[in-house]
Amino acid sequence: MSTRLVLAALASIQEAAAILRTGGLVAVPTETVYGLAVDARSASAVARLYARKHRPQFNPLIAHVLDLDAAVREAIFSPLALALAQQFWPGPLTLVLPRRPDGTVCDLACAGLETVALRAPAHPVMREVLAAFGGPLAAPSANRSGTVSPTQALHVLSDFPEGIDLVLDAGPTPLGLESSVLAVSGPSATLLRPGAIPRAALEAVTGPLAHATTATLQSPGQLASHYAPRAPVRLGALSSRPGEVMLGFGGVAGDISLSPSGDLSEAAANLFGALRALDARAPSGICVAPIPEHGLGEAINDRLRRAAAPRP
Numbered sequence: 001m002s003t004r005l006v007l008a009a010l011a012s013i014q015e016a017a018a019i020l021r022t023g024g025l026v027a028v029p030t031e032t033v034y035g036l037a038v039d040a041r042s043a044s045a046v047a048r049l050y051a052r053k054h055r056p057q058f059n060p061l062i063a064h065v066l067d068l069d070a071a072v073r074e075a076i077f078s079p080l081a082l083a084l085a086q087q088f089w090p091g092p093l094t095l096v097l098p099r100r101p102d103g104t105v106c107d108l109a110c111a112g113l114e115t116v117a118l119r120a121p122a123h124p125v126m127r128e129v130l131a132a133f134g135g136p137l138a139a140p141s142a143n144r145s146g147t148v149s150p151t152q153a154l155h156v157l158s159d160f161p162e163g164i165d166l167v168l169d170a171g172p173t174p175l176g177l178e179s180s181v182l183a184v185s186g187p188s189a190t191l192l193r194p195g196a197i198p199r200a201a202l203e204a205v206t207g208p209l210a211h212a213t214t215a216t217l218q219s220p221g222q223l224a225s226h227y228a229p230r231a232p233v234r235l236g237a238l239s240s241r242p243g244e245v246m247l248g249f250g251g252v253a254g255d256i257s258l259s260p261s262g263d264l265s266e267a268a269a270n271l272f273g274a275l276r277a278l279d280a281r282a283p284s285g286i287c288v289a290p291i292p293e294h295g296l297g298e299a300i301n302d303r304l305r306r307a308a309a310p311r312p
């Protein structure tokens with residue numbers, strides 16, 4: 001099967017919704033990364049998605065919804081969950097909440113858990129797709145499991161040479177880093193995956209946030225080696241060794257710089273594209289300049305540590 005790549009426009013959004021209604025797979029832009037969307041209510045569509053991503057079945061998916069009205073039909077919102085949704089939606093926050101018994105997201109999308117992950121995305125194209133489709137869309141990042149997340153439509157094409165039904169191309173994704181994932185249980189919240197919303201902004205609503213313990217694999221975003229390029233990755237480098245290519249930041253130029261001025265938002269937006277571009281040079285290794293740990297640096301370093309972790 002070949003893949004059709006179309007520019008996001010009114011007609012293509014209607015076509016995307018039609019494909020989704022028949023259980024097909026459509027790659028869609030979001031403000032974070034491209035997602036590979038299917039009807040979250042259809043177990044057969046979700047099964048096709050897992051197979052296409054080569055994703056272990058225990059990895060639950062994020063159900064994307066248009067707004068809070070749609071979200072409260074799927075999950076039980078505590079006052080804290082409500083406050084978080086009101087503050088950060090639409091936007092790059094995923095809330096892991098208790099499922100409602102009459103929710104429509106299928107068991108397979110939730111990997112059989114008692115919780116469901118919900119996010120109301122801000123990207124205008126994704127919102128139009130959600131509105132045209134009229135239901136929740138399960139959409140993991142549109143890459144093969146374990147590879148670098150896609151921030152451009154071309155990344156999606158190169159990860160799925162066997163083809164997907166449709167890719168809606170809306171240019172590079174603005175944030176470039178996946179959503180922050182918070183599990184909220186009553187009055188307490190746990191950060192399952194650092195992401196596009198800096199910890200401090202979340203903590204302004206939640207109070208001090210504990211990291212999930214790695215003992216309980218609550219979020220496979222926590223799998224150690226998860227965002228891996230082919231080449232081995234070495235962190236905290238000030239210069240490259242023979243055969244290595246270098247990812248720079250701030251004063252450390254490298255072969256490609258995440259942000260010459262040391263801007264963490266720019267670095268987040270460039271991260272996955274830069275890793276893919278360096279990996280394409282087939283180096284013996286990729287070394288990475290030190291990135292500060294504050295603000296978005298926490299999520300950037302989280303992804304980089306996974307990319308550098310020993311491979312399974």
Ligand code: TXA
Nearest residue numbers: 032034035060061115117140141178179218219220221
């Ligand atoms: O920015 C994003 O979040 C992108 C765009 C496309 O929306 N999506 C994305 O999806 O990154 P995915 O499937 O690659 O990551 C979803 C994360 C995983 O770490 C998964 O384990 C976690 O959310 N998750 C989903 N449901 C969960 C649940 N019920 N309990 C715990 N973690 C859950």
Ligand code: MG
Nearest residue numbers: 140141142149
């Ligand atoms: Mg992913």
